[in-house]
Amino acid sequence: MKETITFGGISAKPGSKASGWTPVPGTDARFPVTVINGQEEGKTVLITSAIHGCEYPSIEAVFELAEGLDPKEIHGQIVIINPVNVEAFINRRPYVVPADGKNLNRLFPPDKDGTTGDRMAYVLAEEFIKKVDFHIDTHGGDIPETQPSYVYYPGISDCQEALDISEEAAQYVLHAKYMLKSRATNHAYTFSAMVGVPSLELELGECCRWSREEVDAYLENVLNVLKYLKVYPGQAVKRPAEAEIKTITEGVYLDADYSGRWYPLAGRDDKIKKGQKIGYIKDLFGNVLKEYFAEFDAEILMVVATLAIKEGDPIMAYGR
Ligand SMILES: [Zn+2]
The missing domain is CATH 3.40.630.10 (Zn peptidases)
Incomplete structure (x- = not known):
């Protein structure tokens, strides 16, 4: 009952x-x-x-x-x-x-x-x-x-x-x-x-x-x-x-190291190669503050699409 x-x-x-x-x-x-x-x-x-x-x-x-x-x-x-x-x-x-x-x-x-x-x-x-x-x-x-x-x-x-x-x-x-x-x-x-x-x-x-x-x-x-x-x-x-x-068992979740402008170089359905440049952040005057490179061959899991980026917020995730 x-x-x-x-x-x-x-x-x-x-x-x-x-x-x-x-x-x-x-x-x-x-x-x-x-x-x-x-x-x-x-x-x-x-x-x-x-x-x-x-x-x-x-x-x-x-x-x-x-x-x-x-x-x-x-x-x-x-x-x-x-x-x-x-x-x-x-x-x-x-x-x-x-x-x-x-x-x-x-x-x-x-x-x-x-x-x-x-x-x-x-x-x-x-x-x-x-x-x-x-x-x-x-x-x-x-x-x-x-x-x-x-x-x-x-x-x-x-x-x-x-x-x-x-x-x-x-x-x-x-x-x-x-x-x-x-x-x-x-x-x-x-x-x-x-x-x-x-x-x-x-x-x-x-x-x-x-x-x-x-x-x-x-x-x-x-x-x-x-x-x-x-x-x-x-x-x-x-x-x-x-x-x-x-099945993906290893992931990398990247957060922005700086606030500024975010330029991803890979899209949501892309595969990336070890060492490939996958994105960068510029300041508001055009200086490149940080470049990001893939740690291993991987599938893209997430890409932030906004130009504006805030330090500490996610920018990209990939896994294998
Ligand atoms: Zn959620």
Whole structure:
């Protein structure tokens, strides 16, 4: 017999859906939460979106899931937080939590006594992530970023089962050019794996666009993973062998060494060679401040498209 479930103070009876705000104590932040309590028994899945507030295909797809999923069709429970980073979404602020300028996807494991972003991470960890069986965190290229679609799966945890399930689930993300095994531990989804909850981070969409095609592709990706987890009805489709996507296990994530003008010399679908010059930064008078060269032969994962660049912000990512 199913029971009423409660996440972040929002309760839903079996076969019903409830929405409301979960406060983040000690801050002005709060999370818009939708709790879907399925009619039948099954796993509990957390779907988060807009940890980065402007990655629109993911955010719109997850809005549509929260509004459109029918609890009568769900086996188990789905908990949705979207947009996680409300102030960034409303204010169109890439990368960070506006209140403290921190990247929420680098604040795990969280400091519960820190600033707004740290405390948001703490509530995500304690009230949500640690209480579920699977975590899907949805992203895409942020406002300045061009990139192909891919799926990250965690590569570090003492819980081998969580890593194995994550890697298998990644095979069910249909629209993805690459699978990336992450060595990070401070992202939301990598933290999930560290505490034994299998997880994925999906990346699709770029550069503040959001088309119907991208949103539909996103929905297909998420729903297929939910089918794989047997939370959503229907047969999950595993990616056919001939559509095998490249698995990337080593990545380089370059941040700008200076503020000024950014000139990338490789595009989102390019392959680069070891030693190749891949971009440079000039100051406002035309002096070259820094040139960047590829450390190894690699595929491009992300290129910032804006001419303006700020010291410390991402400029390019590549991997092999
Ligand atoms: Zn993101």
